[in-house]
Amino acid sequence: MALKRHSRGATPRRRSRGPTAPRLVLTLLLLWLVGVNLRTVILGVPPTLPALHRVLNLSYSAAGLLTSLPVFLMAAGAIPGAYLVSRVGARRAVAVGLALVALGAALRGALPSALSLFAFTVVLGLGIAVAQPAMPSLAQAWFPLRIGRAIAIYSNGLLVGEVIAASITLPLLLAPFGWQVALTAWAAPAAIVLALWLIITPASEGAAATAGAWLPDWRSGQMLRVGLLMGGASLVYFGMNSWIPDTLDARQAHALIPLTLGTLNAMQIPVSFWLTLRGDRMLGRRWPYVVAGLGSVLAVTGYVLAPASTAPFWAGMAGATSSLAFILNLGLPALLSPSEVARTSGFMFTVGYGAAFFGPALGGFAWDWSGQFRFALLPMVAGGIAMLVFGATLPEIGVRRQAQTAPSAAES
Incomplete structure (x- = not known):
């Protein structure tokens, strides 16, 4: 099922005084x-x-x-x-x-x-x-x-x-x-x-109770795609946060742990500021997910294969690219009809935080099985690939296409 744009264009415009x-x-x-x-x-x-x-x-x-x-x-x-x-x-x-x-x-x-x-x-x-x-x-x-x-x-x-x-x-x-x-x-x-x-906050909101379905529709391609995109972004970020200390310790680079973790997390903040200015134009587009997926795969691969001294650079790239996908993905359910937003959001967070909880554990099992620290990062590579694949097949939807919507609760 395609990710269909919600439109309220047929709703008559009400003449009411909105909030200041x-x-x-x-x-x-x-x-x-x-x-x-x-x-x-x-x-x-x-x-x-x-x-x-x-x-x-x-x-x-x-x-x-x-x-x-x-x-x-x-x-x-x-x-x-x-x-x-x-x-x-x-x-x-x-x-x-x-x-x-x-x-x-x-x-x-x-x-x-x-x-x-x-x-x-x-x-x-x-x-x-x-x-x-x-x-x-x-x-x-x-x-x-x-x-x-x-x-x-x-x-x-x-x-x-x-x-x-x-x-x-x-x-x-x-x-x-x-x-x-x-x-x-x-x-x-x-x-x-x-x-x-x-x-x-406005008490009479367009986001009032919809009495719509709340259980995930497992047959919905759009819902699965949104959830798996969030899962991929969460895998990269939470997995790197979990395994940077132990993997750097295994590479005799313990002193780099604070800087590497700090860079991973700090690089998310400028991305969020940038999206405050550009997010409306990027929401629902394919290319940000392609960039995020490719960047995440490159970042995790570079972290694993490049000299340990370069770890802060690769960690910063992983933080920036995963946060780009994470933030934009939070807005995807809002492009659907009101009756679909809540259950798509619930499914998205279930998959995303489920990946954040279980993904690092899978990396630990892979390390124990192989005896090689590099195997602990395999789930993070998979997360980057998921962002790339599911983002590249996302139907192009943008906020600019909603320009004819009727006034929302924020305006009426």
């Missing part, structure tokens, strides 16, 4: 803040792990589970999240998600208990899983002619949230106040954003 430009800017800012808060609660955990080992007697395997659990929940909870979007609307689904994130973050460190820590990590993970599938619906409803820009701004929030949490948790929260405050402090900004979300 400042309110639309505030709505975009809130999309960015939601993105920030969906990542700070996750990336604030790794700096606290040494303290958790000491205080809660947390084993290394339990620590690994704690950091990977949100990723698994984002995959497992995406389709139920799509169900919620289809029943209560995207705006309310984000509010529910933020409420769960704030509650989980506030209570996971309230008691010096490993059970409490894991239980409320599940709560906040489900909150993230509920909120994420709503974003394409909101971009379609509030910014129908600027879907690419809205998605890029939201994605930039995700990336900046990762940087904020990784940068300030240790010096500003953990060191002066201890692990419990370091874990619970992220609940405050999430609660503030929830309040602002309810006050500022």
Whole structure:
């Protein structure tokens, strides 16, 4: 099935007074803040792990589970999240998600208990899983002619949230106040954003409950393509994040680990800024995925075969190319009819974060089986090839082709 462009051209134009430009800017800012808060609660955990080992007697395997659990929940909870979007609307689904994130973050460190820590990590993970599938619906409803820009701004929030949490948790929260405050402090900004979300965002939205189907249509070529594109991008990014430390250690290049990881993650931010300006013209086009796929295959291959001293360069290329595909893919469901957006988004996140969770493990099995560290990167090469193949066959769809759409909820 072809990826069909959604058009509301037949809908009569209503003469109604839309929200002011400042309110639309505030709505975009809130999309960015939601993105920030969906990542700070996750990336604030790794700096606290040494303290958790000491205080809660947390084993290394339990620590690994704690950091990977949100990723698994984002995959497992995406389709139920799509169900919620289809029943209560995207705006309310984000509010529910933020409420769960704030509650989980506030209570996971309230008691010096490993059970409490894991239980409320599940709560906040489900909150993230509920909120994420709503974003394409909101971009379609509030910014129908600027879907690419809205998605890029939201994605930039995700990336900046990762940087904020990784940068300030240790010096500003953990060191002066201890692990419990370091874990619970992220609940405050999430609660503030929830309040602002309810006050500022348009209450009568085009992304209201559609009562459409929410389960994935496994016979739909368009849905499978969108999901596998996201899976490929996630494989490259999360796989490289997982295996850079061990593979550089195996190459006697331990000193390069911080720079290589930093470059991998830092290169995503300029890409997100660039897509804020150019994303509307690129959304739904084939060539960005071809570039991302070829670049990812080249980056992973170069990382594996080139001298270890060049690892930061190849990692930066992998971060840039995978984020290009990831961000643009977030906007693809918004090009579909409203009744299809939520379930396509849910399937997309299930495949994407499923690949992020299981892909690095497959690389580990390949390393154990072969005895060669290079085999750990094979799933990442496969991810790049998937982006190339499925992106090259994507029907050409662009935001400019939607120029005749009727006013959305952001305009009425």
